Amino acid sequence: MKYVLGAAALVLATLVSGCSSNYVMATRDGKMIMTKGKPEIDKETGLVKYTDRSGHELQINGDEVSSIVER
Template sequence: MKKWVMAVSTLAIMAGLAGCSSNYVMATKDGNMILTQGKPKLDKDTGLISYQDEQGNKRQISGDHISQLIER
């Protein structure tokens, strides 16, 4: 019984922590919408925006191509 309660508690805590990270939508100047996991990060030296797509792949896009960043 204690193992079951511990497992349920662990899952509840993990679900709560996963909900803390916000997802974003990046709108490109050519009209595409890019959905991200977590907040994209701008590299000021290169001008590239790094983000993780919905499938968990790490990607980069030029900051010049982004028109808007919206938290969802």
């Protein structure tokens, strides 16, 4: 019975984590930045706020970003 509950919890965790989309941001100098979730653009400051694959929240100047594509 414990194995069934453990397997069900693992399947549920996998399904829930699959709901958030990852994005790729291309910069003007050719870098590709993989993000967890959709990057947010702050219209007041012009900065793009994103979470990298390691879970760190970072910001980049919006002028440096050439495109944002869902992966």
